[in-house]
Amino acid sequence: MSLVMVVVLAAFAGVTGSPCATIRPEAASLDVSNHSSSVLQGQQEKVSAVVKAEEDVMATGELNPNHYPARRAAQVVQHYLNTRYGSPYRLFGLHRVHSGHAEDVADTGRKYKLEITVQEFISNTTEKLSAEVLFPRGESQGSPQVHASCQELLKISIKSQEEALYQQYKTNQSLLKTHLPDSYGNIEPDMQPFWHLGILASSFIMLNESNENTLYNMAQVANITQLATENDQLKFDYGILLHEMVSQEIIHWKLLFTWSPSEGVKVLQMEQLPRCHCEKPPNIN
Structure with a gap:
């Protein structure tokens, strides 16, 4: 077995199930000379290419x-x-x-x-x-x-719960404005439906943006603003933080959508905002 394949197998042993299989040059000793570093980096790039080829093969068939x-x-x-x-x-x-x-x-x-x-x-x-x-x-x-x-x-009936939430926020004198979780990492029970609403609304973004090189999770509902509307829909402006697991980026999206028990979620606008320099959240499935 060649040295390259030994390194490849060792790399797989360390990253089973991980979306990233690149061996980073930063792992090299800081005492290595510039010449040695460039040789090592070239070798690692070749290994990464082999790993990528192995992943392509692994993604076909069973x-x-x-x-x-x-x-x-x-x-x-x-x-x-x-x-x-x-x-x-x-x-x-x-x-x-x-x-x-x-x-x-x-x-x-x-x-x-x-x-x-x-x-x-x-x-x-x-x-x-x-x-x-x-x-x-x-x-x-x-x-x-x-x-x-x-x-x-x-088959699980949720009509009565949906109708109660809809009527409460349809007739509220003051429009909802909050972020989830709060500053202490908590979500009050009466705010749980809006956390759930943020997760399912973010699925519209993740479905639209997904490809064979991405793996998304929702990290946070940055903000929620209920907007006035003249029709029978509740209208919301959400700020959503998505965690892209492959690149390890936090991506900030603005979502404008409506919701009612009869119509469900209707997305009016999806807008990706400038890159957010936020602390990376833990892996959330």
């Missing part, structure tokens, strides 16, 4: 359900379900990836076929389902195309 190519596609399914069926009282998350398979589809892109278990967090119930995710490629690359449904989780 997938390890614990590695990030399968989990990345499965989290896209999570975002899709939130955009279609989510509510302040119904919120979907990825519970487990059972199996995955990836294949190239002509010049269209790469299709992932998945068996996953989805969790509805508020009722703490789960459902196993099949899903397909197509990541488009080429000049017309857009958001992923998803086929999935969850019948059992939709």
Whole structure:
């Protein structure tokens, strides 16, 4: 076995399940000369290229359900379900990836076929389902195309809770303005629905922005402002912080959307704001 492949295998042993497999030059001793550093960096770049090639191979055919190519596609399914069926009282998350398979589809892109278990967090119930995710490629690359449904989780009735929340904030004399969590890291019980609303609304961004090189989680609802509206929808301006796990960037988005029990979330505007120099949050699934 070549030295390069030994290093590659050692790298994989240290990063199993991680979205990043680059060995950083900063790990070299500070006493190494400039010439030696450039040679070492060149070797590491070659190793990184081999690792990337290994990841490309690993992302085709049968997938390890614990590695990030399968989990990345499965989290896209999570975002899709939130955009279609989510509510302040119904919120979907990825519970487990059972199996995955990836294949190239002509010049269209790469299709992932998945068996996953989805969790509805508020009722703490789960459902196993099949899903397909197509990541488009080429000049017309857009958001992923998803086929999935969850019948059992939709049977849980939330109409009375939604209607009570809607009526309370439809008739409020003062419009809501806050951020979550508060300065002490707490979310009051009556604010939980707006935290959930921020998570499902952020799924619209994450679904739209996801590709084969990204892995998003919502980190924080930076601010919430309820806006006046003349129709039957509650209208909100949210500031959302997303954690992009591959680049380790914190990305700040502005979301303008409406919500009502009958219409669900309708996104009016998504705007990425200038880079936020924020402390990186812990990994949040």
